[in-house]
Amino acid sequence: MARTADPNRRESILDAAHSIFARKGYAAAGIADVAGELGIAHGTVYRYFENKRDVAAAVLNRALERIAAVVMAEDATATESLAEYRAQVERLGHRLYELFVADRALGRLVFYDLGAVDDELRERLRAAHEMFAEYTASYLRNGVAKGFLRPDLDVDTTARVINGMIFEGAAQVTHTDDPQRLRDRWIRAVVALMFDGIAR
Amino acid sequence: MARTADPNRRESILDAAHSIFARKGYAAAGIADVAGELGIAHGTVYRYFENKRDVAAAVLNRALERIAAVVMAEDATATESLAEYRAQVERLGHRLYELFVADRALGRLVFYDLGAVDDELRERLRAAHEMFAEYTASYLRNGVAKGFLRPDLDVDTTARVINGMIFEGAAQVTHTDDPQRLRDRWIRAVVALMFDGIAR
Amino acid sequence: MARTADPNRRESILDAAHSIFARKGYAAAGIADVAGELGIAHGTVYRYFENKRDVAAAVLNRALERIAAVVMAEDATATESLAEYRAQVERLGHRLYELFVADRALGRLVFYDLGAVDDELRERLRAAHEMFAEYTASYLRNGVAKGFLRPDLDVDTTARVINGMIFEGAAQVTHTDDPQRLRDRWIRAVVALMFDGIAR
C-alpha cells in the first residue's frame, strides 16, 4: 500500500501537511485540505501514508529531526572554560531560534497540536524532550568535570530547567510580531540568567 | 419547583470533562463519554453548556483561575531583600507544583489539549501566559527598584524566561513517577539558577 | 392527563401557539417557545394537550371554525335574484377578508404550515375545503333552482373554482403591505369575473 513512489511527492505532502496543520490545527485540518494545497487528489495521500495520523507522525518526526540536527551540531565536550561554554550556548541559541523564526508554525506544531493527536505522538514528543534534556545535561556534565561549573549542580534537573527556558522562547516566537528582536532579547536574558544570575 | 436543580451538576460536569479531556484528549473525547462518566444522559450536558467547545472553554477557564489564584496570592511589592525574594520564589513554586501534583492532568490540559481546540481558546491561553509574565515581571521590577536585583535586567524578557522554567516543570509533572521528588529538585534547580548561577 | 384545568389557559396556549407557529413555522417552533410566550413552564402545555401535534390540530381546528362561522352566517337559500346573490357574495367576501386581514398569520397557518404537519391534519384541511366547496355549491344550486344562474352550470366544480379565487386572495393577504386595498380590489375582481365576465 503505502511507502511506494516518488519520494519528492512524499516530502511535498509533508510540507503541505506541516503548513496546513499549523494553520488550522490537526483536528480541524482534513486530508482533503492537504491534498488541495498540492493540487492532487486526496486519495493520493494514501499511497504515501497509511492514514492521517501517520502523516502527523511523519510531520512531527521531521520537525523534531530538524531541531535535533541543530542541537547535535555542537560538541558537548569541546568546551574548556566558562567563556567558551557561554559562547557555545549563545551560538546554539541563535541557531535554534533561526529555525523557529524561519518557520513560525514549528512551535505551534511541536508544542501544541501534534502532542494532542495521540498517546503515541505525545510519547514521541516526550522522548524528544528527554533526548534534548540529556543533551543539555552532557554540556553541564562536561562543565562540572572540567571544573568551570559548580560541582554541586543537579545536572539532570538543571538541564531540563534550561531547556524549559529555551522552549518557552520558541513557543513565544509563534505569537510575536518582531521575532528577530525577541530572539536577541531572549538569548541575552537566558545567558545572563545562567551566567550572571539576577542578583546585583 | 421540579426535581431541584443540583447546583453541583455544572461543576461535576466540568470535573468529568476535565478528567476525560485529560485522559483521551479533547478531540477524541465525546460528550457521551463525559455524561457516561457521571451516569447521566448526554442531553443533560447541553442543559448546562452550549456545546462541546463551551465545556472545554469552561474547563480551561477554571484551570487557569486555579493557577492564577496561587500566583496572585503573593504580594510582589512585599519583598525588601534578595533573601526575602528567594524565599518568596520558593514558596510560590511549592504552591504552584502542589496544584500540578494534585491534578497531574492539569498540565496536559493547559499545555497541550485545550490550546489546540480553537483559535479563541489558544488566544485565551496566550493571554493567561501574558498575565503570568506580567506578574513575574512585577516581582523583578520590585527587586530592581529596591536595589537587590541587577539594574540592567531585561525585566519583561527575563520574566518570561523564568516562567518558561516553571511551566516546563509543570509539564514534566505529567510524566514523572515521583512528582514530589521532581517538584523539590525542580524548585531547587530553578532557585539555584536564578540566585546562584551555574558558574563555580 | 390532558383535558383538565383552567379552560382560559388552554385557550391562551392556543393563542400563543397560533402566533408562534405562524411566525416560525410549525417545524421550527418549539413547545418551549409557546410556553415562553406565555411565561409558563413548557411542562404545563402537556397538561392541556397530548403533544405538539395535538396543539397544532387544535390551532387548525379553531382557525377553520372561525372561517366556517363566517361562511355559514349567510343563508344559501335566501337569495331570489342575481342582484341579491351578487350582494351576498360581496358581503361574504368582505367578512371573510376581515378575518384574514385582522389575523394575517391565519393564511400562512391554514394554507402552508399546518397542512404540512401530518397526514391527518392535511386530511382535516382537505375536509374543510370540501365543506366550503359544498357550501358554495349550495349557493350556486339555489341560483340554478331559482333560475337566475345558468342551468348548465357544473355546480360542484364551479364551486371549487370560486373558492380557489377566494382562498388565493386570503393567501395573498399574508404578503401584501396594504391589505385593505387588496381586499377591495380582490372582491371587486372576483365579483366582476363571476357576474360580468371578462369579455367586452
Add this chain to the structure above:
Amino acid sequence: MARTADPNRRESILDAAHSIFARKGYAAAGIADVAGELGIAHGTVYRYFENKRDVAAAVLNRALERIAAVVMAEDATATESLAEYRAQVERLGHRLYELFVADRALGRLVFYDLGAVDDELRERLRAAHEMFAEYTASYLRNGVAKGFLRPDLDVDTTARVINGMIFEGAAQVTHTDDPQRLRDRWIRAVVALMFDGIAR
C-alpha cells in the same frame, strides 16, 4: 479518473427527494430515506448537495421550472380575438394539468411542504407566484389593448384571481381519484366562468 461520476446521480437524488418529500413531508423525511430510496449511502447525498435544505431548494426550483416552462410556452401577444384567447386558455390549462396529473405529488410539494421549509423558500415560492401573475396579466393586457377584453378590467388583480382558480385545481389533483375527469371539468368550469359568466 475514478469510478466515473454519474451525471444522473444528482438528478436521481432530486427525483428520490421529490418523491420522498411528497410522501412523508419535508420535515418527516430524512436524508437517509432519500438515500435509501436509491440504495446509496447517505453521505453520498452530501457530495451533491450542501444539506437537506439545499436538496429541498433544488427540488422546488426544478418543480417551478417545469411549471414555468409550460406557462411560458405560449405567446401572450399572439391572440387577436376573444375566441383565440379562449382557445389559448384551454390549451394552457390542459398542458398545466398534464403536469400535475402526471406527477400528483407536485401540487403538494409546491403548495404545502416546500413553502413551509424556510423563509427563503417561501419567498422563492411567492416570487414564482408573482411571475405567474405577471404572465397572466400580460395575456389580459393584450386582450384589453386589442379590444376584446373589457377596458375597465383590473388587470393585475384579475390575473391573480385567475391564477387562484388554476392553482386550486392543481392542488385538487393531489386528492382526486380520477384526475383526468377533474382536469376536464375544471378547465371547462374556469373557461366558462371567465368567458360566459355564471349568470343566465
Add this chain to the structure above:
DNA sequence: CATGAATGAGTCTTCATTCAT
C-alpha cells in the same frame, strides 16, 4: 500510479416528552 466517487462509522446537537417535587 493517480484519481475522486462512494462509503458509513461516529458525533454532535435538538427538543418533545416524562415525572419527581
Add this chain to the structure above:
DNA sequence: AATGAATGAAGACTCATTCAT
C-alpha cells in the same frame, strides 16, 4: 396544578478511508 430538570430517540452532517477505473 405547575414546574423544569432530566431524558434519549432521532437525525443531520463530516470526513477518513477504500477501491474501481
